[in-house]
Amino acid sequence: MELSTSMVMDKIYLVSLGCAKNLVDSEVIQGTLVTSGYTLTRDKEAAEIIIVNTCAFIEEATREAISTILELSEQKRVGACRYLVVCGCLPQRYKEALLQELPEVDLFLGTGEFQHIAQHLKTLKQGHYKSKVFTARPTYLLNPGTPRILATPGYTAYVKIAEGCSHHCTYCIIPEIRGPHKSRSPQSIAAEVKNLAARGVREINLIAQDTTYYGLDSSCGSGLAGLLKKLVKIPDIRWIRLLYCHPHNLTEELISILAGKQTVCNYLDLPLQHISDPVLKRMGRRTTTTQIQELLQMIRSRVPAIALRTTLMVGFPGETEKDFAQLRSFVQTFAFEHLGIFRYRDEEGTAACKLTPKVPEGVKEERYHDIMTLQSGISRKKNRRRAGQRIEVLVEGASSSPKYALQGRAAFQAPEVDGVIFIEKGKASAGSFVKVRITKGLTYDLVGEIV
Ligand code: SF4
Structure with a gap:
């Protein structure tokens, strides 16, 4: 999932990989940086700082993280990028071993460091860092005052x-x-x-x-x-x-x-x-x-x-x-x-x-x-078996399938991981709850109409 964040002088582009738990950390990184005066960009070429918040829970995730980092490191050559920062599970797991593997990265911050990202960036830009890798044991817990910019839809x-x-x-x-x-x-x-x-x-x-x-x-x-x-x-x-x-x-x-x-x-x-x-x-x-x-x-x-x-x-x-x-x-x-x-x-x-x-x-x-x-x-x-049932649906907005105008989810469908309900008839805005009559059951999704 791509998130977007630029300091008054530095634009930041952030990519969040992995699970919902990592996504929340990415939202906190964004919130912390915006609170510290940075602004957001969705344009990787315009970004002066690129951050990749990684997952390394399994080998496949590690491979995805490394290929994303390598791909984005190109922006140091062809774009405005001056600093490439890697956060999260990958540095926490592999620590200094990454230095040789990924010399194009300017800073590695583990799972115990993301809340200090603004301070880390400041020191990095001042050229005061002797080390590139910070992986303190994670002890931080979110609190209601933790700045956070949601990457999920507002509802x-x-x-x-x-x-x-x-x-x-x-x-x-x-x-x-x-x-x-x-x-x-x-x-x-x-x-x-x-x-x-x-x-x-x-x-x-x-x-x-x-x-x-x-x-x-x-x-x-x-x-x-x-x-x-x-x-x-x-x-x-x-x-x-x-x-x-x-x-x-x-x-x-x-x-x-x-x-x-x-x-x-x-x-x-x-x-x-x-x-x-x-x-x-x-x-x-x-x-x-x-x-x-x-x-x-x-x-x-x-x-x-x-x-x-x-x-x-x-x-x-x-x-x-x-x-x-x-x-x-x-x-x-x-x-x-x-x-x-x-x-x-x-x-x-x-x-x-x-x-x-x-x-x-x-x-x-x-x-x-x-x-x-x-x-x-x-x-x-x-x-x-759900055909004919009337179900409360949280409307997500435009459908991912060209066949239907809208889509939403029922209480029995979690975001991202489960199926959705395609809505073939009726109008509603994203974030509203409507009653939908199920007209057809597909393998993982359902089709219905607003009643
Ligand atoms: S050790 Fe891993 S798989 Fe087991 S409960 Fe904890 S996070 Fe889940």
């Missing part, structure tokens, strides 16, 4: 309720990059949500590396359930959505809130990764087959209208035919509304790198496509 925002992660999934480098879990106070989050509501935001998507761990690291109220009870009282917020919920700390109280509070979307993003006990154990997931199945049964019975999203991984070291068959049957039985699937890759520095036997690449591919095909059938069937 929706991500709210980061915590930083870091205290789990130790064996395949994951994030705790190394982001440090242990640190929750913000409920007062700080509520004040931020009130500010966002006053700016016209109607949909809040709560995010963290693990949202259900919220409050477990400190004495900040009564965890995620307590936070939600506070947030639902904020006027003008119509939808609150929970993303990134590790199943280990998903409580009955939280499920009751999902069932009972209208403002909390009947939607849960529950990354499960696998279902077979031996694989879950080797992944260090702190969950078992039985716990996951019981949890899902409880959620489905207490909140029948819930839309569940999960993320799974195939080809983890030691995943046998039997483990995969169990995963396949689990996907078929529990029929998730939304499902994302990854092929396992060794990530340097993780415990899973040392695990054997490795699953051959060809087998991973087969397993990946098998689950994708299975899920597309499930999704299509579920979407077709």
Whole structure:
């Protein structure tokens, strides 16, 4: 996603890569720079400073970050760019090793430095830096006074309720990059949500590396359930959505809130990764087959209208035919509304790198496509069943498909990751809520008309 930011004398162009959590950091970088006198540009050729806020969670993201940096470094030759700055996970993960790889970069700022970006740029421009790499351990937590320029449309925002992660999934480098879990106070989050509501935001998507761990690291109220009870009282917020919920700390109280509070979307993003006990154990997931199945049964019975999203991984070291068959049957039985699937890759520095036997690449591919095909059938069937339903839709504006004028999302569709509702009849402005009658279910999207 491209964001845009220029100082009175320096124009800044910013590219944000990776997940919604990184996007919030990019929004803070923009806010901090504009507050410090910089202005924004969408024109990379006109920018004197180019910033790339990177993701390096997996090898693929690292490759994308490096190719984006190399491509933008061309602007030092052909454009107005004088400084190229790389922030976020890539420098935090690879530190000084990047100096040789990317000599065209003037400054590397890790995940513990983005809030000091204005000071870093000032020192850089004064030519006072002896070092190019700053990767202090991340300790900063957002507060309601943190300057932030939303990169999302004005009616929706991500709210980061915590930083870091205290789990130790064996395949994951994030705790190394982001440090242990640190929750913000409920007062700080509520004040931020009130500010966002006053700016016209109607949909809040709560995010963290693990949202259900919220409050477990400190004495900040009564965890995620307590936070939600506070947030639902904020006027003008119509939808609150929970993303990134590790199943280990998903409580009955939280499920009751999902069932009972209208403002909390009947939607849960529950990354499960696998279902077979031996694989879950080797992944260090702190969950078992039985716990996951019981949890899902409880959620489905207490909140029948819930839309569940999960993320799974195939080809983890030691995943046998039997483990995969169990995963396949689990996907078929529990029929998730939304499902994302990854092929396992060794990530340097993780415990899973040392695990054997490795699953051959060809087998991973087969397993990946098998689950994708299975899920597309499930999704299509579920979407077709929605034909005739009248659904509240948040209008996003012009449709990405030339066949339809407008598009929007229902409470069961998170921004960016899930499908959308194409609107074939009726008029409405972006950010408004309308009733839509579903006329057709596609594989991942729906079609409907405003009633
Ligand atoms: S819960 Fe596991 S996969 Fe998610 S960020 Fe933490 S360590 Fe990584």
